[in-house]
Amino acid sequence: MPLIETKNLWKTYQMGTEEVHALRGVSITIEKGEYVAIMGPSGSGKSTLMNLIGCLDTPSQGEYFLNSRKVSQMNDDELANIRNREIGFVFQTFNLLPRATALHNVELPLIYNGSSAQTRREKALHALDRVDLGDRVTHKPSELSGGQRQRVAMARALVNDPSLLLADEPTGNLDSKTSIEIMKLLDALHHQGNTIIIVTHEKDIAQHAHRVLSILDGQIAEDIIVPDHQRNGVH
Amino acid sequence: MVIGSLFRIAVSALRAHRLRSGLTLLGIIIGVTSVMTIISALEGMAGAIEDDLSRLGPSTFIVQRIAIITSEEMYWEKIKRKPINFDAVELIEKSCDLCEKISPRAFQSSRIKYGDQSLRDIFVLGATYNYVDIVDFEVAQGRFQSYEDDLYRRPVVFIGDMIRETFFEGLDPIGKEIKVGANRYTVIGVAKKRGSMFGHSQDDFVIIPLSVFSKQFGFPRRGLSLVIKAKSVDVLDDAMDQVRMVLRAQRHVPFDAPDDFDIVTADSILDLLNSLTKIFRMGLVGISSISVVVGGIVVMNIMMVSVTERTREIGIRKSVGARRRHILTQFLFEALALTLSGGLVGIFLGYVIAEALVGMIDMQITPSALAIIAGLSISTGTGLIFGIYPALKAARMDPIKALSYE
Ligand SMILES: Nc1ncnc2c1ncn2[C@@H]1O[C@H](COP(=O)(O)OP(=O)(O)OP(=O)(O)O)[C@@H](O)[C@H]1O
């Protein structure tokens, strides 16, 4: 039973009188525990696909099963529930609440599932520890470096123990040294059993994954298993 | 637990924009303040008058040439009336078998003197010995006039507490001689202090026998005022009817014409007072509602700005699993916290202002529960009504669009 199964996903945007097909029939299957990179030129539909997989959006056509549940026809609140429990999302632009501390940012998903204040705090502190930020919990985003901000975002994505970790160009706003840190963290998380999908432009980054999906014009062009010896970050 | 967190989120968002939140609230504060002031002040005023009227017992009524005027036309109509004279008193005594006691009285304003001290514009009441039985006031010292005092036209005077305080502080007033107008009177008693109402002392009066009053000041131009006590509360209406019949006959009022005199009871005065303050109240509450509505529109506007400004925040919250109702509640709480704090400030200010006003006119005021409830429900209502649209707008945002909002 795959973790993710999409069948002929289409996403069409209406731009005035013109129709933009961001995705044209994407069918993929991803098993639990996989580490997948999605690559492709700008505008090819990578983010669109990630948003569908992350339940932030719904397809215009096609079906999407997550953990064998049909997500493609769910309403807003059901999707919110899935995002809250099953998915951790990391964005290129971090998307942290600027006025809140690292701890509060990480607690955010737990607020919406009714966890007690104490549980929230414990889980958030633990998640911050996992990303090595145990000593920055009271800092606000403006008081953190770009790499640290992205790690706060990763802690937030992890805090609910989701079945799926999604990262859309997580290193896009970071320098190469910081990017390596973030990728090490992702590798470690994968090693601990998390299923990870990452969107990237860079071959170096993609080579951390076990499998690379290439998208061209809203369609899957290639689906390659990366041989162990070609992988980055494997020791 | 979710609710508690959402409430804290709302409050901290307001704290982040203190000045803006404060300015937003002006309308609500002004509205609630005025509702609060008006209701408290009117209740205090009605309470004071009620208290005063309660001195007339429930079975007592007053007959006067003119007792109530509510319009200018009424004034010009009533001013033509004939005064009530001593014949009327005699006739009522003879024919009203439901009347227990009748006390005619007359008023005059005059100067009074003791030694080289003098007081101007003192309320001089000419009354009969039974006045003290009908109108409930207490004798603090000495005695009230007797039947004989009136019969033999003795120059005796019963004084209000303010007169005692001014002339006889530290002295025994009984037996002292004071001058009322040009004539000398012996002080026989002092009334218990009544305090003041609407800035006027109610203790600046002297009471002399009506017979002596008529001799000194002549028959009062405005006629006599009759205080009549019915045999019981049950026969009050019938007693008033008997008096009405006697007076109409004596004054030759045609059968189809209205009375040419006024009969009032404490209740009828209170009714009138209530209907007058009700109009007043409704008018002013109307005006304050307008400012609350304007305040509500300002709140709605500021909430729209807040929702737009925080589009990204909404996107972030939704992306980690906030449902529509979480976002709705958060922004509704924000509007509510805003208007409720305005309401609380308004309630406080309204109370302070009402107290100050009332202090100026010497009235007692109690914080009116009605006013507080009105203030709280007005502000809650405004928050809900004007906060729901912006909150719905926030709740319905599409997460992707909200996240990519610049
Ligand atoms: N809200 C939208 N309305 C209209 N067109 C859109 C919208 N979102 C995306 N598109 C279009 O869909 C296509 C795919 O966009 P998408 O963001 O998925 O590309 P991408 O592969 O992530 O590109 P990049 O590498 O630049 O992030 C693009 O042509 C884009 O213009």
Ligand SMILES: [Mg+2]
């Ligand atoms: Mg993209």
